[in-house]
Amino acid sequence: MTSQWSAPTAHGPVHATVPVPGSKSITNRALVLSALADGPSALHAPLRSRDTALMAAALVALGAGIEDGPDGSWLVTPRALRGPAAVDCGLAGTVMRFLPPAAALAVGEIVFDGDEHARVRPMGTILNALRALGADVDGEALPFTLHGKGGLPGGEVTIDASASSQFVSGLLLSAARYESGVTVLHDGKPVPSLPHIEMTVSMLREAGVVVDDAEPNAWRVEPGPVAAREWHVEPDLSNATPFLAAAAVTGGEVTIPGWPATTTQPGGAVRGIFGRFGCEVTLDERGLTVRGPGRLTGVDLDLRDESELTPTVVALAALAEGRTRIRGVAHIRGHETDRIAALAAEVNRLGGAAEETEDGLVITPRPLHGGTWRAYADHRMATAGAIVGLVVPGVGVDDIASTTKTIPDFPGMWATMLGTTAHGTR
Ligand SMILES: O=C(O)C1=C[C@@H](OP(=O)(O)O)[C@@H](O)[C@H](O)C1
Ligand SMILES: C=C(OP(=O)(O)O)C(=O)O
Numbered sequence: 001m002t003s004q005w006s007a008p009t010a011h012g013p014v015h016a017t018v019p020v021p022g023s024k025s026i027t028n029r030a031l032v033l034s035a036l037a038d039g040p041s042a043l044h045a046p047l048r049s050r051d052t053a054l055m056a057a058a059l060v061a062l063g064a065g066i067e068d069g070p071d072g073s074w075l076v077t078p079r080a081l082r083g084p085a086a087v088d089c090g091l092a093g094t095v096m097r098f099l100p101p102a103a104a105l106a107v108g109e110i111v112f113d114g115d116e117h118a119r120v121r122p123m124g125t126i127l128n129a130l131r132a133l134g135a136d137v138d139g140e141a142l143p144f145t146l147h148g149k150g151g152l153p154g155g156e157v158t159i160d161a162s163a164s165s166q167f168v169s170g171l172l173l174s175a176a177r178y179e180s181g182v183t184v185l186h187d188g189k190p191v192p193s194l195p196h197i198e199m200t201v202s203m204l205r206e207a208g209v210v211v212d213d214a215e216p217n218a219w220r221v222e223p224g225p226v227a228a229r230e231w232h233v234e235p236d237l238s239n240a241t242p243f244l245a246a247a248a249v250t251g252g253e254v255t256i257p258g259w260p261a262t263t264t265q266p267g268g269a270v271r272g273i274f275g276r277f278g279c280e281v282t283l284d285e286r287g288l289t290v291r292g293p294g295r296l297t298g299v300d301l302d303l304r305d306e307s308e309l310t311p312t313v314v315a316l317a318a319l320a321e322g323r324t325r326i327r328g329v330a331h332i333r334g335h336e337t338d339r340i341a342a343l344a345a346e347v348n349r350l351g352g353a354a355e356e357t358e359d360g361l362v363i364t365p366r367p368l369h370g371g372t373w374r375a376y377a378d379h380r381m382a383t384a385g386a387i388v389g390l391v392v393p394g395v396g397v398d399d400i401a402s403t404t405k406t407i408p409d410f411p412g413m414w415a416t417m418l419g420t421t422a423h424g425t426r
């Protein structure tokens with residue numbers, strides 16, 4: 001356990017320009033597609049954090065070549081995948097859901113494991129789907145063992161992807177390398193985080209793979225080559241949200257440079273969400289700028305498509321005027337932690353009034369007081385605590401190191417934004 005981090009309090013409106021590192025979701029897709037490609041690829045401005053280091057290490061363990069290129073880029077040389085290998089998934093959903101379908105192309109035994117919190121994340125759906133497509137896998141959750149046969153017949157599989165869009169993305173990413181490709185059909189409650197599936201389809205198409213997603217809840221990937229490419233990774237828009245929230249809650253102004261004009265990242269919805277809370281949001285040649293109002297208004301939001309933004313939105317809601325209702329995110333109980341329970345517990349621990357609902361939360365603002373905000377090993381719980389701490393003196397986050405999952409140096413970036421040192425002194 002790391003020592004408690006004292007969340008710095010803002011001494012006035014926060015004004016800053018904050019460059020954010022590359023997207024986790026794009027980086028880990030590009031790594032998998034590059035390892036399956038017909039020749040060497042390069043990833044420019046990839047995210048270098050725990051989740052992407054684990055993905056790179058796993059692909060190297062399976063035989064791929066990954067080297068550092070100029071300016072922080074990654075050069076990936078595909079080679080025949082092979083076991084035996086041990087894959088550490090850490091707490092990364094993208095590693096535990098995207099790697100097994102690729103590992104099924106290897107020959108030999110591949111053992112998957114991860115953090116304690118990872119062992120309770122839903123995995124059965126994708127492991128059963130792989131079995132239906134011809135793979136030999138023992139287990140229903142981490143840890144599990146895949147007995148690679150050097151390829152898979154593939155075909156059609158029906159799954160219930162309501163617990164995670166990553167089940168669909170994982171199957172699609174490797175599908176072109178299966179003998180008959182893969183058709184994934186979804187049958188169940190609505191699939192969350194659909195923009196992440198659009199990201200998968202769009203990146204597959206950029207790599208020359210033929211994908212049919214014309215019908216809702218059905219995706220068809222044709223067998224065929226995967227092209228080597230130069231991947232240019234966008235900034236991580238979800239990781240930008242705590243910094244934008246700093247402007248929102250202090251009545252300041254924060255700009256994120258390099259914000260893409262169009263994107264498949266769910267963080268693209270950030271503009272609408274901050275607008276609903278009463279912020280002014282502009283996108284121009286400087287990047288995306290959020291200007292906070294005097295008071296944030298409560299909102300009623302369905303975050304099914306942008307569920308990974310829930311912790312940031314709850315932090316804003318806890319500091320707003322008026323009630324906020326968040327809907328459509330039942331599945332985030334299976335994220336890094338049960339985020340619905342964790343967010344309610346931590347807001348209430350500081351004197352707030354947050355109630356769990358079946359598919360989200362209701363937050364009624366109340367004056368908050370200082371205390372420990374627990375992160376539950378979850379990077380976005382930790383950054384939510386930092387947002388609250390900007391306006392509530394005396395907030396400590398118990399595990400700020402959890403932010404290294406997707407941001408290499410969150411305390412340093414936060415301090416730079418505030419014009420303080422990483423230990424909170426001016
Ligand atoms: O494919 C991806 O890169 C992701 C998909 C989403 O997962 P869920 O569908 O489980 O919400 C998202 O929340 C996660 O942070 C990243
Ligand atoms: C749900 C998340 O991560 P993962 O990729 O581990 O599922 C997240 O980053 O909010």
